[in-house]
Amino acid sequence: MAPSDEIKGPAADALPDTATLPAELAALYLCMSPAQLADLRKSKRPEGRPGTGNSGPSVIRPVEGTGGAKDPALYQLGTLREFAKANAAPSAFDTALNTGLLGWVSAKLPFFAEREPRIKRGKRVLIGGAWDRADPLREQRFVALAKGRIRFTSLTCAEAAASLWADVASHRALADQGLALLGRETQAIEASLVETAALAATASTDASA
Known part of the structure; x- marks a missing residue:
């Protein structure tokens, strides 16, 4: 922009x-x-x-x-x-963020980002979520955005979590949400595997009877 x-x-x-x-x-x-x-x-x-x-x-x-x-x-x-x-x-961005893993990997949300990349190959450096109205720094960042000192870019949360950030705390706050989602999905998959094994064992027992 x-x-x-x-x-x-x-x-x-x-x-x-x-x-x-x-x-x-x-x-x-x-x-x-x-x-x-x-x-x-x-x-x-x-x-x-x-x-x-x-x-x-x-x-x-x-x-x-x-x-x-x-x-x-x-x-x-x-x-x-x-x-x-x-x-x-809640905005459409809030709703997308709360739709679980599907929203995490597919919904595009606006993020504040540094105007010029600090590293080679032009990789973006993010600053924070532009949709987060509870962010105490949002107004301050909006001033910088309106004056062209920073920019915003649309990314999925998965893309943002895999990007570079200007500070570790902000990156960690977003990344922890994704890691928690992945953890719940992993637990659900593992639980299903256990249930499948139990079902298979029951079927085998019935067949032997």
Whole structure:
């Protein structure tokens, strides 16, 4: 991803509510795909009203004057934060992460990564999970991302666990999840082997009787 010149705001290091983000980064901030963000922009659903069980906005509109045929859409960060607060359900990324080994090896998730590789052959160096809204460093990393100091890349968790990371603790935190999944799968396979052996022994005994 090329460095973004579109982030604006008098105190960009703090990502103020008045800062604006291009659609790609706005979607990442909300832990959704650009296509999902575009659908919300076009949505005709009514805004939430107190007492209806949906007190937040159901539509995300870009900054006025952007999003036309020639001007890319920009989204104000305050609008994105308001939407995220009102729609705190697990994201598609969270769901994929919790679908077991299948999600681990097949679902693509966004990861923050260093902009330039530090080693030969251009192998990526990851920094953290860009979908993790509970990460206390997410806002800080988003500032760096919006200013083009770092980038994000889409990987499966299996690919990320096999990549290089900027620090051991972050790498270990993700890798331990994968190792735990593999451990449970190994236990299930071993248990099935034991049951198969028992079934075979029972069949042999019945045949001899």
